[in-house]
Amino acid sequence: MKPVLEMKQIHKSFEIGTVNENHVLKGLDLTIYEGDFITIIGGNGAGKSTLMNSIAGSFAVDEGEILLEGKNITKLPTVKRAKDIGRVFQDPRMGTASRLTIEENLAVALKRGKKRGLTSGVKDDQRKIFKESLKRLGLGLEDRMKMEIGLLSGGQRQAVTLLMASLVTPKLLLLDEHTAALDPKTSQMVLDLTEKIVQEENLTAMMITHNMEQAIQYGNRLIMLSEGNIVVDISGEEKEQLTIPELLELFHKNSGTMLNDDALILS
């Protein structure tokens, strides 16, 4: 199996030198392999976002190394990582420009990692590609390409954001609770689209969720964090057969604590 991302002995603290100093990641090791679709789950403050932010480069880690396809990116700023690392956030308004049309947003996404010229606009050949891509979402958006993206519903917008994040195939796709702000039915629709895109494009992806059932249902590998440590890391058949009570039991056994997350959705 080919490693896509390697995190070696990562340390990250916040508010160093104050009474609030918080050592969140304490020597975390994680290797993400090509084709992995990892779901990440854990209690409040377990370090899920800190882990994802470390990968995206939202801040510098204090110690350790991050390699992307063998290349050291530990000190690379977010903008430089964005060429290879796609991200979809919880808030549907992030990652798209509200006043631009659907096709203009897609055109911007197509330029990810390339020098952005002054001339914008959408070319005819691009329009064709966008139409085909949008069709795959099954939401009829291919007939509304000139509509401002800000006018879409949260679910439609997340679906387009997902498409934008995968238009230029990322080496790694980060999904930061990207369905948490949606109602259950829409969340399910966006998750199913996520699975479809990940499978069809052979993407390597990592998804934070608060929903245990979703963490088990989606992806090939499940990681549970507790106090900045990986306490459960299971994949393949073992993951497929897993039930929520077994997962809670594993968490309890490996972390020595009970889950503390009020927001965790058990089913």
Ligand SMILES: Nc1ncnc2c1ncn2[C@@H]1O[C@H](COP(=O)(O)OP(=O)(O)OP(=O)(O)O)[C@@H](O)[C@H]1O
């Ligand atoms: N920028 C920051 N400044 C100070 N403290 C931070 C910052 N980001 C995160 N923390 C702290 O780090 C700890 C881990 O937070 P993190 O957001 O990674 O947890 P999480 O697992 O994503 O939790 P949740 O599910 O509640 O979002 C928390 O105690 C949080 O308060």
